[in-house]
Amino acid sequence: xxxxxxxxxxxxxxxxxxxxxxxxxxxFNQMPMVRASKGLGENSSQxxxxxxxxxKLDSESIAHIKAACxxxxxxxxxxxxxxLSDQLMNSPPAKYSFEFESQRADALLACKAPAxxxxxxxxIVPGNRSQQEIWxxxxxxxxxxxxxxxxxxxxxxxxxxxxxxxxxxQLITVGFREDGSPLKRVALDLLAEHERLMxxx
Numbered sequence: 001x002x003x004x005x006x007x008x009x010x011x012x013x014x015x016x017x018x019x020x021x022x023x024x025x026x027x028f029n030q031m032p033m034v035r036a037s038k039g040l041g042e043n044s045s046q047x048x049x050x051x052x053x054x055x056k057l058d059s060e061s062i063a064h065i066k067a068a069c070x071x072x073x074x075x076x077x078x079x080x081x082x083x084l085s086d087q088l089m090n091s092p093p094a095k096y097s098f099e100f101e102s103q104r105a106d107a108l109l110a111c112k113a114p115a116x117x118x119x120x121x122x123x124i125v126p127g128n129r130s131q132q133e134i135w136x137x138x139x140x141x142x143x144x145x146x147x148x149x150x151x152x153x154x155x156x157x158x159x160x161x162x163x164x165x166x167x168x169x170q171l172i173t174v175g176f177r178e179d180g181s182p183l184k185r186v187a188l189d190l191l192a193e194h195e196r197l198m199x200x201x
Contacts, residue, residue: 057091062103069111085113098124098131105138114145133159137172140190144174153194156187167191 065084072080088108101124108117121139126132136159143152160167167188174190175183 057088057100057104059100059103062088062100062107066107066110069107073110073112081111081113085111085116088113089116089119098127098135102131102134102138105142109138109141109145114142117142118146118148118151129161132161140172144190144194149194149197153191153198156191156194159187160191164188164191 065088069081069084072084085108088104088111101120105117105120108114108120117138121135121142124135126135136155140152140155140159143149143155156167157164159170165188168186170187171184172187172190173182174185177183
């Protein structure tokens with residue numbers, strides 16, 4: 001009676017089952033990478049506001065969009081900026097108020113959509129001196145960005161409240177230096193520049 005050959009059995013098992021073992025090892029080793037990749041996608045959707053999903057706007061969502069626009073602007077993500085701008089323009093707002101609309105215009109400026117910011121600002125009326133100052137500066141920023149010199153000059157004249165000497169004491173942020181500090185100019189000088197570009201003395 002022949003003896004059972006354990007060597008042949010072991011070789012056969014190794015030949016038949018080793019590929020499956022390798023496959024299982026590779027599969028389980030890849031699971032953490034899949035989970036990590038999924039987590040990265042989820043985090044990205046939290047960092048950048050989901051502009052593809054229409055929803056009612058409120059102050060909190062506008063703040064998220066503005067932050068997303070700031071990050072997208074630094075990364076030169078033009079398509080993302082357009083999507084976020086569309087979200088601000090197309091989604092029905094939760095409420096209408098000067099504060100809400102001025103926040104929306106400010107976010108649109110962050111999204112590099114000054115023409116849309118102009119449109120929003122033309123639809124609201126300041127109710128007091130403080131609101132007038134906020135409106136004038138936002139309207140100047142949006143008009144200056146699109147080189148709309150007549151409206152930029154109008155914004156500064158409204159900021160002066162009929163007293164142009166007031167603009168000589170008013171500083172307006174026109175940009176930022178490399179270290180992040182604001183670059184400011186006298187509002188009266190800005191008005192003179194817009195008037196000159198319009199052909200006025």
